[in-house]
Amino acid sequence: MQEIRFHGRGGQGAVTSAELIAIAAINKGKFAQAFPSFGPERRGAPVVAFCRVDDRKILIRAKVYRPDVVIVLDSGLLELLDPTEGMHDGGVLILNTKKKASDVVNVAGRNIRVATVDANTIAHEELGRVIVNTTMLGAFVKATGLLGIDDIKGPLLDRFGAKLGARNLKALERAFQEVTIV
Amino acid sequence: MAKVRKGIEVSIAMSEAVAQANVDVIAAYPITPQTHIVEHLSEIVAEGHLDAEYVPVESEHSAMSVCCGSAAVGARTFTSTSSQGLALMSEIFTIAAAMRLPVVMALANRSLSSPLSIWNDHSDVMSVRDAGWIHVFVESGQESYDHVFTSFRIAEDPAVMLPVAINLDGFILTHMIEPIEYEDDETIRKYLPDVKMKNALHPDSPVSMGCFGMPEIYTEAQMHRQVGVVNSYGTIVKAWQEWGDLTGRYYRPVETYRTDDADYCIVTMGSYGETAMEVVDSLRGEGEKVGVIKLRLWRPFPFEDFRREALGKKTLIVVDRAISFGGPGGPVASELRSALYGVPGAPKIVNYVAGLAGRDVARVDFRNIILEGKAKAEKGDTDGFTLYGVRG
Numbered sequence: 348m349q350e351i352r353f354h355g356r357g358g359q360g361a362v363t364s365a366e367l368i369a370i371a372a373i374n375k376g377k378f379a380q381a382f383p384s385f386g387p388e389r390r391g392a393p394v395v396a397f398c399r400v401d402d403r404k405i406l407i408r409a410k411v412y413r414p415d416v417v418i419v420l421d422s423g424l425l426e427l428l429d430p431t432e433g434m435h436d437g438g439v440l441i442l443n444t445k446k447k448a449s450d451v452v453n454v455a456g457r458n459i460r461v462a463t464v465d466a467n468t469i470a471h472e473e474l475g476r477v478i479v480n481t482t483m484l485g486a487f488v489k490a491t492g493l494l495g496i497d498d499i500k501g502p503l504l505d506r507f508g509a510k511l512g513a514r515n516l517k518a519l520e521r522a523f524q525e526v527t528i529v
Numbered sequence: 530m531a532k533v534r535k536g537i538e539v540s541i542a543m544s545e546a547v548a549q550a551n552v553d554v555i556a557a558y559p560i561t562p563q564t565h566i567v568e569h570l571s572e573i574v575a576e577g578h579l580d581a582e583y584v585p586v587e588s589e590h591s592a593m594s595v596c597c598g599s600a601a602v603g604a605r606t607f608t609s610t611s612s613q614g615l616a617l618m619s620e621i622f623t624i625a626a627a628m629r630l631p632v633v634m635a636l637a638n639r640s641l642s643s644p645l646s647i648w649n650d651h652s653d654v655m656s657v658r659d660a661g662w663i664h665v666f667v668e669s670g671q672e673s674y675d676h677v678f679t680s681f682r683i684a685e686d687p688a689v690m691l692p693v694a695i696n697l698d699g700f701i702l703t704h705m706i707e708p709i710e711y712e713d714d715e716t717i718r719k720y721l722p723d724v725k726m727k728n729a730l731h732p733d734s735p736v737s738m739g740c741f742g743m744p745e746i747y748t749e750a751q752m753h754r755q756v757g758v759v760n761s762y763g764t765i766v767k768a769w770q771e772w773g774d775l776t777g778r779y780y781r782p783v784e785t786y787r788t789d790d791a792d793y794c795i796v797t798m799g800s801y802g803e804t805a806m807e808v809v810d811s812l813r814g815e816g817e818k819v820g821v822i823k824l825r826l827w828r829p830f831p832f833e834d835f836r837r838e839a840l841g842k843k844t845l846i847v848v849d850r851a852i853s854f855g856g857p858g859g860p861v862a863s864e865l866r867s868a869l870y871g872v873p874g875a876p877k878i879v880n881y882v883a884g885l886a887g888r889d890v891a892r893v894d895f896r897n898i899i900l901e902g903k904a905k906a907e908k909g910d911t912d913g914f915t916l917y918g919v920r921g
Contacts, residue, residue, distance in 0.1 A: 366538075366706050373536030373708045381706040406803040408701050409891040502536075 348401040349493055350411045354430055355420035358390040360480030363506070364418065365398040367484060370502040371494050372400045380405055393424055400493060416491055419443060420466075420479050425451055434459055439490050441526075443467060443479050448529050462490040464526040466518075473518035481507075481515040485522030496523060532776075533711045539670035539702045540565035542709045543635055546677035548579040549717045553604035556584040556595035560614040561647045562699035563637035567609050589614040593621035593632075600630035600692075601738055603729030605681060608632060611699055612639035612653045619657055625692045626661030627754060628738050631684035631726070632692040633677070634662075638799070638850075639699040640886040648887025649699040651799065651850035654827075655860045661754045663693040663761055664827035668802045670709045673697050675778055678712075678721050682768045685724050689761045696827070698800040700887060712776055720775055758829050765826060782831035784823045785838050787813060791820030793844040793876070793906070795899050798824040798861055801848060801890065808895040819899060824861065832868050839869060842876040846902030848890075849882045849914070858882070858914035877906040880914035888918065 351368065355361030362383045369381035377400055384395040397411040415438050417430045422444040424430075430440055436458040444451050445468070448461035464486040466479035473482070481503060488496055496519065503519070504512035535542070544566045547555070555574070557567040574583040582599075586592045592608050600606040610618060615636065625632050641652045654664065663683060667673045673695065680693040697703060728736055742750055766782065773779030786806045788794055797805050802823040812819050822838050822845070824831075839845060849859020857863050862880035869875035879902040884890040898917060905911065 369706045370536035373534070378708060379536060379706075382700075382704055405707070406807040407892065408705075408800050408804050409889050412891060 348399055348405065349416065349491075350414045351398040351400070351416040351418065352411050352414040353396040353398070353418045353420065354424050354428065355394055355396070355480070356390075356424070357392045357394050359420045360478055361394055361396040361420055364420075364480040364484055365396040367481070367499055367502045367506065368398050368400070368487070368494065371498040374501060375494070375498055377402060378405050384410065393427060414438065416441065416487070416493075418483055418487060420483055422446075422451055431457065431459060441483065441486050441490050443483060448527075460490070460528060462486055462526050462528040464522045466522055469518050469521045469525065473521065474514055482518040482522045485519035485524075486526040488519075489523045489526045490528055496520060531713045533713075534708055535711060536706055536708055537670075538565065538704065538706050539673050539697070539709070540637075540704070541569050542670055542674045542711070543677060543697075544569040544573065545711070546674045547607050548573045549712075549714055550607075550677055550681050550721055551605065551718075551723065552579070552581050552607045554582045554584065554595070554599035554606045555608065556586050556592045556599070556606075557608045557610070558586055558589050558592050558614060560589070560611050562639060562649070562703045563609045563611045563614070563635065565703065566635055566637070570607075589618035590621060593618040593625060596632045597621060597625050597628065597630050600625070600632050601628065601730045603726040603731075605685070605723070606630075606632045607634070609635040609637065611637045612641055612647075615653045615657060616641060619660075622657055622662070623660040624739060627750070629690040629757065630692060631681075631690055633680045633684055634692065634694045635673075635677075636694045636696045637699040637703045638696055646886040647699075649701050650885045650887070651696075651860075652852075652885075654694065654696050655851045655853075658828065658860065661691065661758055662828065663689075663691055663758065663765065664696060665693065666696045666799045666825055666827060667702070668800045668823070670702060670705060670707045671778065672780070673702060674709050674711070675772060675776070675780070678717060679768050679772050679780070682721050682772075683761065683765050685726065686764045686768070687727055689757070689764050690726075691757055691761055696799065701800045716775060720772065762829050762831065765829075780825060781834070782824075782826035783834040783838055784825055786821040786823070788820030788822060788838060788842075790818060791842060792818040793846065793903055794820045794822045794839075794842055795895070795902075796822045796824065796845050796847040796861065796865065798827065799850065801850075801884065804890070804892065805848075805895055808892050808899065811892075812896065812899060817899075819903075830864060830868070835865065835868055836872065839865070839876055840872065840874060844877045844879060844903060844906035846899055846906075847878055847880045848898060849880060850884055852882050852885075852914075852916070862914060877909075877911050879905045879911055881917045882914050883917035890917075894918065
């Protein structure tokens with residue numbers, strides 16, 4: 348089972364990202380869960396969303412405490428929390444930042460791969476708005492190999508419609524190309 | 530028969546099941562965490578996908594009042610609520626059962642105030658336990674979808690004519706996206722045809738409902754409700770059996786996991802059952818002879834099924850999701866102790882209350898509860914209950 352944790356701010360679409368991964372995996376015949384850190388919606392406040400993907404039926408109904416993948420949509424959150432908390436050895440941390448990974452997060456001595464992408468710029472250029480949740484999925488696909496871009500394409504177009512969906516897909520594809528993995 | 534497997538939010542799947550069940554009337558007031566169910570139903574009706582009346586009432590008290598009226602004229606009727614909403618509708622909630630009105634409700638379980646909390650536990654449903662509704666607990670999205678159909682089938686059966694509450698854990702299930710297999714409309718129509726209810730209100734054949742009852746008749750009316758709830762058991766089992774024959778998904782009043790050779794069992798009700806199964810698998814790997822007993826049917830209480838599974842075990846560790854303040858423990862443990870009282874060879878019962886108002890109960894917590902509970906039973910420490918994880 349792969350367990351994924353998203354860190355974002357209310358309104359940035361962390362929950363949507365988790366949902367798109369789960370739906371894409373389920374459409375491939377896998378089992379998956381996506382769920383928010385339950386509570387009242389608060390725009391701008393730090394939020395967490397979770398996703399699980401497995402080849403067999405998933406029974407656990409608790410939060411994700413030992414993630415294999417952590418995705419941070421807003422690098423400002425790195426001042427408030429440790430995104431690597433509970434991460435498995437061999438896990439992947441995916442950050443939205445212009446900076447080099449080593450400048451924003453300290454994973455020295457830990458077996459964690461770090462992927463960075465400047466999703467703000469990509470989203471601004473492709474979508475005209477700095478909403479990075481779908482852009483970050485491109486980095487997720489490249490960094491984890493858990494799903495292909497084609498797997499996410501269907502759920503993405505279903506969610507956003509043909510026109511907006513195509514723009515989100517372009518942002519996703521750019522992030523796939525531009526992500527740097529250390 | 531075409532099945533379609535979808536990755537979908539459980540609330541949305543449930544509202545689509547209600548549409549597939551071809552309901553006539555939905556009356557509801559939005560309240561977290563049930564909101565997505567009725568919101569999506571209002572869209573389905575507004576977009577013309579379902580020929581039904583959606584009555585957007587001003588309170589839950591009115592929601593259940595409308596439901597009583599519509600069920601009384603023989604319309605297939607659905608509503609949904611949670612927590613304070615259920616508390617506000619409780620006056621009419623009881624009347625629905627007393628008047629034998631086959632309303633089906635999705636009860637997205639949530640804690641009661643105060644402190645104000647929107648998160649999940651079973652304190653809301655336990656406050657209306659004794660009203661005379663049939664109460665079913667589900668533990669997954671698939672079960673939430675399936676039980677919409679089985680519940681209408683049970684509620685509207687002429688031998689039953691009682692309201693049914695489908696209890697699903699708020700957020701843990703309502704806000705979860707997971708795979709759910711949809712049945713096609715033809716299968717649903719076959720299983721759940723439109724019904725013409727006997728004794729429905731109609732000007733051509735007048736009947737009285739909800740009358741004033743003098744002491745000379747009140748006792749008999751209560752006996753009537755008691756017999757009705759008890760006797761619904763046979764219809765419930767049959768409805769679940771037939772659903773299983775049609776879809777391959779079978780449900781039973783009490784379900785078990787790895788209990789055959791178990792010395793002791795954890796007992797759950799609702800969505801905790803699946804996590805418990807996973808933890809039992811890992812404890813089995815360490816040589817613990819432990820299993821899971823899951824209560825699906827809460828009212829009528831399935832005494833025989835429960836005793837059949839419980840007898841022969843040394844200990845039951847019962848996880849409740851609500852407290853009876855000043856009482857003997859959680860409502861489920863109280864029921865099980867009472868069901869086993871005086872039965873020779875009955876297992877010891879250790880009671881934990883956990884997961885109040887959405888406090889996460891992770892694998893490690895289940896493990897602690899199971900192993901601590903076993904040790905308590907061995908020491909004979911079986912009185913009352915332990916509030917798991919409470920800080921000094």
